[in-house]
Structures are given as structure tokens and as C-alpha cells.
Amino acid sequence: xxxxxxxxxxxxxxxxxxxxxxxxxxxxxxxxxxxxxxxxxxxxxxxxxxxxxxxxxxxxxxxxxxxxxxxxxxxxxxxxxxxxxxxxxxxxxxxxxxxxxxxxxxxxxxxxxxxxxxxxxxxxxxxxxxxxxxxxxxxxxxxxxxxxxxxxxxxxxxxxxxxxxxxxxxxxxxxxxxxxxxxxxxxxxxxxxxxxxxxxxxxxxxxxxxxxxxxxxxxxxxxxxxxxxxxxxxxxxxxxxxxxxxxxxxxxxxxxxxxxxxxxxxxxxxxxxxxxxxxxxxxxxxxxxxxxxxxxxxx
Numbered sequence: 001x002x003x004x005x006x007x008x009x010x011x012x013x014x015x016x017x018x019x020x021x022x023x024x025x026x027x028x029x030x031x032x033x034x035x036x037x038x039x040x041x042x043x044x045x046x047x048x049x050x051x052x053x054x055x056x057x058x059x060x061x062x063x064x065x066x067x068x069x070x071x072x073x074x075x076x077x078x079x080x081x082x083x084x085x086x087x088x089x090x091x092x093x094x095x096x097x098x099x100x101x102x103x104x105x106x107x108x109x110x111x112x113x114x115x116x117x118x119x120x121x122x123x124x125x126x127x128x129x130x131x132x133x134x135x136x137x138x139x140x141x142x143x144x145x146x147x148x149x150x151x152x153x154x155x156x157x158x159x160x161x162x163x164x165x166x167x168x169x170x171x172x173x174x175x176x177x178x179x180x181x182x183x184x185x186x187x188x189x190x191x192x193x194x195x196x197x198x199x200x201x202x203x204x205x206x207x208x209x210x211x212x213x214x215x216x217x218x219x220x221x222x223x224x225x226x227x228x229x230x231x232x233x234x235x236x237x238x239x240x241x242x243x244x245x246x247x248x249x250x251x252x253x254x255x256x257x258x259x260x261x262x263x264x265x266x267x268x269x270x271x272x273x274x275x276x277x278x279x280x281x282x283x284x285x286x287x288x289x290x291x292x293x294x295x296x297x298x299x
Contacts (some may be wrong), residue, residue: 036201046180051203053248077147099158118168229266
């Protein structure tokens, strides 16, 4: 056990124990996800989570960081993401200032200046290097499917041995590998080479009972009736062929919006007024409002 009582990865001895630790942080995971997360911790393997947006992929990484009392280092992926933005970069402005200061002091040893200017203090650590240098840490590589395929090659090198080579400094290796969680909304297929480095789990939308439990846990002011009605309504809308079906994150936002307006049960008028907390596409609003779906929202 680490100083301060926070559990180390090796202290978590079973999936059941990890499930309890997640539960204490108000993350209610099903058995399959708990087992996948436990194996990733104990085997030292990255965990690749795929599923619809809003089902709790990113939240699991945040919760693991809270459980382990480790900093969460997040790399948000996007099209065009490259090595310097994810690994490291040199602080050219500080390097130039150092050279000018050395020149003002009359330093003339070019070899010494070149060594000084590529010192570690001038290296800007991006998320991947910060995760390698920070022990312990949880590295969240969020929405890897949004990055270009070429970026996966960079990740393969880092995730293979958790080491990053800086030509001017040498290889920086993690004394203690970070806990790594990758998420994907499956807007494209992740390359098999990257998947082979990871353990894999697909997150479904929560069952009705689990969604009700999550709503009641995260929103203590929510009545059981409202939680059941919101969960039932969200579940029905997920099967309505919408462009973006609501996830549990949207269900929480919707229930919170209803509570803010003083709702104790799901009134169709308030449901229509707060639909923007649940659905984020105009076409989905039109389908729900125009298709008479709101009339059936109450459980």
C-alpha cells in the first residue's frame, strides 16, 4: 500500500475488489468491464474501450485515476495529431533566450552552448512523455479513432516498452508504466497492430436497472420515479433510429435539467423543453417532437 493509503495497482487483488473501489467513486461498472479493467491493471496492458459516445469510457479512466490517487494525463486525439503534439517539443523561445544571455556574458564555447541548449529543462513534455515520466499516472488516449492511422505507429512504439527516444538526450524510459486507457467511438476501425497491444472491451448502453442506479447515485436529489422514467425514456429513444442516441451522460444531463426545473416526475411539457440536454442533433429533435415520441416518454 502506498503512503497515504491509496491502493497501488498490485494491491488490487481481484475484480470484486476493483469493483468495490470503483463503486466508492460512484462508477457502477458491470462485471465484464470490471474484469477487463482488473486484467489491464494486473497484466500491465493498455485497455481499449469501444462503444457509443456517452457510455462511460472516458469516465472509467477518470475513476481509475481517482481510485489510484494518480494524476490523469489526457491525450485528446484529432485529425492531424502528430508526434511533437503528443510526445515532446523543444521550447525554442527559451533556447533562444539562453543563447542570447550566454552571448551577453561573453560565452564563446560553441560545443558547450549546444549541449546546454538541448538540456532537459528546455524540453516541453506533451502527454505521452509526461505519462512516461510521471509515476504513478493514468494515461487516457481519448477517441483514438479520430486520429490519423499514421499516428497509431507512434503509439505502437510508446506502448510497446513505455520509452521515448529524444535524439538530443537519449531514451527516457518509464520506471513504472502508466495505466493506459484508450477509447474509441468506432468512427473508423483501429488498426489490428494497435489492438494486439491492448486488452479490449466493448461498452454497451447500461441496462435499465443499472441506469436507474447510476442516476440515483450521481443525482441524490432525483426521485426514484423520475430516475425510472428518464432511464425508460432514454432506453426507448436508443431504439428509435436517431442520428445520435442518448448515452448515460446525456441521461444524467437530462435528469439534472429536469431537477433544476423542479420536476419530480417526467412531465411531457418539461421533457420537450429540456430535450436539448438529451439530444444534440436538430434532426433528432424533429423526429422526437414531430413523431409523437414525447407522448410515450413517461414510464
